[in-house]
Amino acid sequence: xxxxxxxxxxxxxxxxxLHDDAVFLNCGRRALSYLIKSRDIKKIWIPKFTCGSVIExxxxxxxxxxxxxxxxxxxxxIDNIPGGEWLVLINYYGQIxxxxxxxxRNQHPKLIVDNTQAYYQMPVPxxxxxxxxxxxxxxxxxxxxxxxxxxxxxxxKDESFKRMTYIMGRFERTASEFYEMYDRNxxxxxxxxxxxxxxxxxxxLCGIDFDFVCKTRTVNFRYLDEKLRDINRLKLSVPDGAFMxxxxxxxxxxxxxxxxxxxxxxxxxxxxxxxxxDEKDLECDMAxxxxxxxxxxxxxxxxxxxxxxxxxxxx
Numbered sequence: 453x454x455x456x457x458x459x460x461x462x463x464x465x466x467x468x469x470l471h472d473d474a475v476f477l478n479c480g481r482r483a484l485s486y487l488i489k490s491r492d493i494k495k496i497w498i499p500k501f502t503c504g505s506v507i508e509x510x511x512x513x514x515x516x517x518x519x520x521x522x523x524x525x526x527x528x529x530i531d532n533i534p535g536g537e538w539l540v541l542i543n544y545y546g547q548i549x550x551x552x553x554x555x556x557r558n559q560h561p562k563l564i565v566d567n568t569q570a571y572y573q574m575p576v577p578x579x580x581x582x583x584x585x586x587x588x589x590x591x592x593x594x595x596x597x598x599x600x601x602x603x604x605x606x607x608x609k610d611e612s613f614k615r616m617t618y619i620m621g622r623f624e625r626t627a628s629e630f631y632e633m634y635d636r637n638x639x640x641x642x643x644x645x646x647x648x649x650x651x652x653x654x655x656x657l658c659g660i661d662f663d664f665v666c667k668t669r670t671v672n673f674r675y676l677d678e679k680l681r682d683i684n685r686l687k688l689s690v691p692d693g694a695f696m697x698x699x700x701x702x703x704x705x706x707x708x709x710x711x712x713x714x715x716x717x718x719x720x721x722x723x724x725x726x727x728x729x730d731e732k733d734l735e736c737d738m739a740x741x742x743x744x745x746x747x748x749x750x751x752x753x754x755x756x757x758x759x760x761x762x763x764x765x766x767x
Contacts, residue, residue, distance in 0.1 A: 462652065465659030470571070471583060475597040476649035478610040479641040480568055480584040483597040484509040486646055487564060487580055490601035495537040497530065501735040502542060504724045506566065508642055519728070521735070524686060524700070528556065538562040545698050545744075546570035546691030553579065572666050572693030585653065587695060588748070589660055590619050592637055594653040610650040615640070627717065665749040666693035672747035673697050675756045680763065686742075696744035699763065704741030707766040711743070714762055718743050 477483045487493065488509060495516040498506060510517050518537075520530040526544040533539060539560045541553065546569060548556075553576050557563045565581040567573055571588045575581035575598040585594035592615035615637050618630035673694035681688070685700040701707065708718045725739040745759055 462655070465655050465657075467658045467660070469654065469657045469660075470662045471596045471598075474583075475599065476654060477595045477597055477607075478644060478647040478649060479593050480566075480582055480595045481505050481509050481641050482644060482646040483582045483584075483595040484564070485513065486597060486603060487582075487599060487601070488513045488515060490599065490603050491538070491562075491580070493538050497533055497537065497539040499528065499540070499542055499735075500729050500733065501544070501722060501725060501738060502540075503722050505638075505641070506540065506542070507724075521733070523734070524738075527552070528560075530560075533560060536562070538564060540564045540566055542566040542568075543570045543573065545688070545695055546573055546693075547689060549689070550574070550576050569695040570691060571695070572669075573691065585657060588665070588693075589657060590623075591653045591656050592616050592619055593641070594649050594657065605646075607646050607648050610644075610647040610653070612650040612652040616652070668749045668752070669694045669747050672751060672753070672756050675753055676745055676747065676760065679756075679760045683767065694747050697747050699743040699745055700738065700741060701743070701767070702741065703767065704743050707763060708743055710766045711759075711762055716746075716759060716762060718745065 475486070477486060484506070493510075493515055495518065496510050497518050497520050498510070499522050500519045501522050507517060520528055523529055526547050528539070528541065530539070539562065541548070541556055541563060543553075543565060550573065553565055557576065557579055563579055565575065565579055567575070567581050568584045568587055571583055571585075578600060580601070581598040583596040585591050585596070592612050593610060618633035618637060621630040621633070670690060670692055674690045676697040676699075677688055677690060680697075680699055683701055686698055688698070708720070711718050720739060721744055722739045725735050729735045743763075745763075747756070
């Protein structure tokens, strides 16, 4: 029933969302589920250096999952795969350019690009590409999918208001008070079906200053690279609107603990690697010793200086 009057709800944004010509879904996992169904995927190759949220949609749909290795350049180390088999390419920290994606697509035509760490990198035409919103912005859910395959199903629209407490809570209090709620939110999507992006999430995204966010993240990433590249085992390009700065050092585990003790929160992004990789694999060492340093729009150069000084103190 239509309602008029009463108290005023959350304000409607009048801006335009980046990637506004794509398919809007509830989360990255379900964007992959959408592709599994629309592409009728039966066998998939996924990098070992990944997390359970990438694997889950394929296992849920009984897709035959195989794993391949990557090097420190984050590129696939795999020969041509048989026709009919698909490959997921994760664009780690935005370090794989569109030119390189085209080269990989030419070798592996059935390609899905996971741009969850490269929100500002536009998709290669005619390549299925997935983005998630909550890695870059203050939303609890939301994903963007570029594909020319379609499903005829009608999907229910998601609702986000019950998930927003930890985001609103951190805005006014500390991250530690709401971390458990944040962690629970991450696991909710294992049980969610494919849905359309919620009205609330879409509205928040339409109110974001995307140019400001992109510039801030890029400047912060460039600063960290200038200060830390000599100790970084990775040779990095500076992506537009960077996700995080990956610092790969030998003593990463201990430095991570030291930084967290000073309330500089450094996640282990792929803890699942240790469950399905051999301890001697490069992927285990990278998961343990790459420190994803924050560069996002909440911070400026003074914050980057503070991060650098604490990293160098721990070495």
